[in-house]
Amino acid sequence: MADAAFDFPVTTLSRPYWEAAARGRLIAPRCNACQRFFFAPEVACTHCFSTDWSWVEAAGQGEVYSYTTIHRAPVPGMATPYVLAAVELPEGFAMFAHLVDCPPEALTCGLPVEVDFRPLHDGRIAPVFKPRQPSV
């Protein structure tokens, strides 16, 4: 179901996610029955099948589980190369995200990252991740 508020395809399920991203917040579904996060948003919790869940803000700190530098984009209009990562969050879910501001030699599995928000090729603001600055 398209949503008039966005010029890219959004469903009733995902609308709050993209609205939050546009405001610079990373939110994810957390089940009110089992208290566990899951991702992507689904009608029912993928852990316990409950349909009672809420959007909850994630801390936005994670680790790169794996990554790939893509030189051949599957869709027109995407500038290459870009780094696609599977990012794991301590809240207990993993998600696709672009990895930004990371020199190629620093790319590694396990890299600590933090969320930022950038426009994607279709104009939407999306959560991306960048290397976490060591806290002093």
Place this chain on the structure above:
Amino acid sequence: MASARDPVVVGVYLTQQARTLPGRTSHELLIEAVKGAIADAGIDRRDIDGVALDWPGPGGAPGDSASWAPYFGAPLKWVDSHFMDTTGVRGVLKAGAAISAGLCDTVVIGSARAGPFNTTGAAVGSGMGLEWIDPYGASTMAYFALVARRHMHQFGTTSQQMAHVAAVIRNHGRTNPEAALYGGEPVTIEDILASPMIADPLHRLDCCLMNEGGAALIMTTAERARDLAVKGVRVAGGAMEFAQGNYINPPLYRDVRTLGQAALARAFGQAGLSVADVDVFCIYDPCSFEVLRQFEMLGLCGEGEGGDFVAGDRLTLKGDCPTNLDGGMLAGSWTGTSQLTGKVIEGVRQIRGGLGARQVTDAEVALVTNAGSGAQHLETLLLTGS
């Protein structure tokens, strides 16, 4: 244990497979494949009472297998229309189950593609956008690359080891006149590594083809197969395994690791066989990495040891695991769906024998796989001659 209703593959046909097939349409290509498989089986088209064929159109509801009814023994007794069920191992297992259950006797399975691929980034055949994939440019190869990269990180698997797989299979295709990449100079590891990067660590030549072509096959009961002139190839075992729906979330190596192992155990159990009995390996090869992972899945080497295992001549006709001797998808064909059937067809042909230069001597058991870790599902089939 063998029953009169056990499913047997009796007819196979591959159309020409090429980068492009100018002037051809998906529908007409599939008709050629269907007629070819019927002729190969030596049956009459009106013997077909079950259909799992794509319906590319134009005309009719897209994909609706029932649209084929007028060409066969209408009214049909069974159809399956899903684009993943009209092809490959999944198609064979579902049609086989329908035959065993007595829902129908003779089934045709197949799909074909000619004409430009769309580049919307949607899953092959889905015809729809993918909300959690499209914005990130997460290509199918990116899925496999994420698994391969983590495997490299954990086990030290190298690009050279993956390139070796790609070179071996591409060289198999070079000598198969039916392969899209038939002919040309031998492919080396250096060629693979020198080809442009697609989704690091996968180079262009680590990745399978995208081309045009079609495939179809015919299955019937063991009882009917006995009356045909062609040598029937028995579906001795098969199983499926699904980790999660594809094209939603990233594949995590720790989830997909030896994905397919549980399905294999079930398939070997049904067939009363073990992996040591396999003479021919028809391994799904969307990319070089997935082949070495599947040897880990098969338990022929330990987890993380696939890179060493596939070295040397092991995957060639000279080795103990002859793999994708037709060129697989790396050099043979990948059309979106019909390559899934192509894997089955190579297994059937090896069991039938007479393949000439690429024939595995006295092949009695062929293992076929479809999909893999990046796709987060795996289907497998054991084909035998008796």
